[in-house]
Amino acid sequence: MNFIDIESVPAEVKGKVKQSLKFKTGKFVWRVKFSAPLDPSSVNNMNLYVTDISDIPLKTAIHYNSQTNEIEIEPLEPYTRDSSYILNISKNVRSVGGQTLKSDVKLQFKV
Numbered sequence: 001m002n003f004i005d006i007e008s009v010p011a012e013v014k015g016k017v018k019q020s021l022k023f024k025t026g027k028f029v030w031r032v033k034f035s036a037p038l039d040p041s042s043v044n045n046m047n048l049y050v051t052d053i054s055d056i057p058l059k060t061a062i063h064y065n066s067q068t069n070e071i072e073i074e075p076l077e078p079y080t081r082d083s084s085y086i087l088n089i090s091k092n093v094r095s096v097g098g099q100t101l102k103s104d105v106k107l108q109f110k111v
Contacts, residue, residue: 030073030087036095037069047090048073052083053108079111 032048043064048071050058059076071093079085089105 028079029075032071032073032089034069034071034093034095036097036099037066038064038071039094039096039098040064040066042092042094043071047092049088050075051086051088053085055086058085081111084108084110 030050043062045057045060045062048060048062050060050073052058058079061074061076063072063074064070065072073087085108087105087107087109089101089107091101091104094100
């Protein structure tokens with residue numbers, strides 16, 4: 001059973017989007033894993049954020065785990081049920097070596 005509906009995801013990351021939620025809440029945390037260590041200065045609310053379908057940003061907290069190369073995007077307010085949102089990952093997120101994503105990633109989902 002899926003707890004969120006993935007409505008739209010870019011083709012280049014389609015096979016990498018997975019759900020492993022244990023229970024349903026209105027404040028689930030997105031976890032994004034990278035294959036290389038990231039430049040911590042590029043991990044921020046300008047480069048990783050969630051918006052509603054009208055492009056209005058939600059308040060979130062961003063956490064980077066340098067041991068696992070994972071970023072967590074935690075909402076500071078609950079998602080509204082039956083509403084669509086977009087997880088935005090900018091190509092301005094870069095590795096410690098200066099590499100960036102080829103393009104921005106926008107993943108549309110509904111709670």
